[in-house]
Amino acid sequence: MILSQEYKEHWKFMNKLIFRFIFTYIVLYILLLFLSLFLEGLLRWFADNFLNWGADFKMESTGSGDRAFDYVRLGFNLFLTATIVLIWSVIDHQRKSYNKLFYWFQVIIRFTLIFAMLLYGLVKVFKGQFADHSLERLLQTVGDMSPMGLAWTFMGHSLYYNIFIGFAEILGGILLIFRKTVTLGSLIIIGVMSNVLMMNLTYDIPVKLVSAHLVFMAMVLLLANGQRTFDFFFKNKIIEKVEYYFPLKNRTLKSIILISKRFLVILVIGIVILQIFIRFRAQEQLKEKSDFYGIWETQRFVKDMDTIPPLLDDTYRWRYLIVDEKRKAIIKKMTDSLERYQFEINSDLKEVIFRRVNDSIPHRFSYTFTNPQQLELNGSLDGDSLFIQFNRKPKSDFRLINRKFHWVNETNYNY
Known part of the structure; x- marks a missing residue:
């Protein structure tokens, strides 16, 4: 094979060349993930002068791994790799093998994959990556979803499927800790991460690179x-x-390395779990806890003393009021267009205040709960007086929520 864990006194020229390229590329890729923000000027110069893309691209984190910046960094990585491999091959052409360097190269890859798999797996097991369906998502039609939104809805629907996939990723990472199980671990990672890669490619999820x-x-x-x-x-x-x-012969050093690996894995797992619980705590704190939480479906809509019928082409009439997170509200119109507002509740005055995200003008409404499932708002918006009656729409109305698991199905239930 091109590369082998067994010691070989002499490597073929092509094997050495391929190793230099793979080693340089992967090590640079890992380093640039952490150091590229300190190389902003160099990367912009490279994009402008070598790629001819111009230097106007954003480097701020957005949650996407497929920004223009990421492709600039990829191009820079390839450019540096080709340059370094060329110089390395010239000045080191007489070296017979790279057994020791290949060993430590595998160690670098293993630690990188262990960290990545534990992170990927634990955020699935604790459902930190694919959250439960938001109230807004429950009202969204499939045709209006982005491919990524559809994938997130699919993954977020089942806690147990998340645990299953997360456990496979964690298992692959743990098996890389010990050399005897690296092959099995790499096979599992290739299988599970190939599935992730295909989802990213086919559902336009921006973590392709x-x-x-x-x-x-x-x-x-x-x-x-x-x-x-x-x-x-x-x-x-x-x-x-x-x-x-194994280049290290000292048994004491071997024992220290083994203990250090176990400690590092425990430390990483602990840190990730702590971060996940902190995130869960934050998500829980963001949830609206008042009586306003829920999907409120408009039953009667009166504008300037005139009752507006529920026509699907009406761009003004409210269809739903969605209150999911604290201090936020979404108004869904009859045409399914959305308006997002800052939402304040003054329980002492029995008043709610809507403010659009891009302005600070308050729109005040008095509110009345005729019963826990019925709400009335009376106030003004943009100079129009409004009186609106709502009924709370229960989650059980949604087939996605109320259709539970069935061992026996006499026919397909595919809606």
Whole structure:
């Protein structure tokens, strides 16, 4: 094979060249993930002068891993890799092998994948990545969803599916801790992360570059034991035990490394779990706890003493009032257009105040709960006097929520 965990005195020229390229590219990729913000001027100069893209791109974090900046960084990574490999090949062409460097290269990849898999897995197990359906999402039609929104709705629907997928990612990461199980761990990671990569590619989820690189790193680890894996799975051959190359001979040092790896994994798991619980706590704090929480469906809408009928082409009449998070409200019109407001509740005065996100003009309404499921608002908006009666729409009205698990199904229930 091109790369092997076994010690080889002499490497072929092509093997050395491929190793230099893979080593340089992956190490630079990991470094640039953390250091690129300190290289803003250089990256903008590179984008403007080498890629001819111009220097006007944003570097601020947006949650997307596929920004123009990320592709500039990818191009810069490839440029540096080609340059370094060329220089390295010239000045180091007489070296016979890279056994020791390849060992430490695998260590770098393993730690990177362990961290990534634990992070990916734990946020799924604790449902931090794919949250429960928001009230706004429950009212959104499938045709109005983005591909990513559809994927997030699918993943967010089931806690147990999240646990299953998250556990597979965690298992793959844990198996990379020990060299004897690296091959199995890399196989699991390739399988689960290939699924993630395909979802990112086919549902336009902007983490394509990161997931592709995680699959690539796992493939490098598998490649180091690829011939034996191929013989076992495809040639039905007996695989003999091999002695993996290990450059450190001191037993005490080996024990320290083993203990350190276990401690690091426990530390990382602890930090991630702590962050997830902090996030859960924050999400819980954001939820509206008052009687206003819910989806309120308009039953009667009176504008300037004139009752407005519920016509689907009416761009003014409210169809729903959605109160999901504290200090926020969404008004969904008959045409399904949305208006977002800051939302304040003054329980002493029995008053609510709407403010549009882009202005500070208050729109005041007095409110009355005739019963816990019925709400009346009376006030003015943009100079128009409004009186609105609502009924709370229960979550059980939504098939996505009320359709539970069934062992026995006499027919397909596909709606």
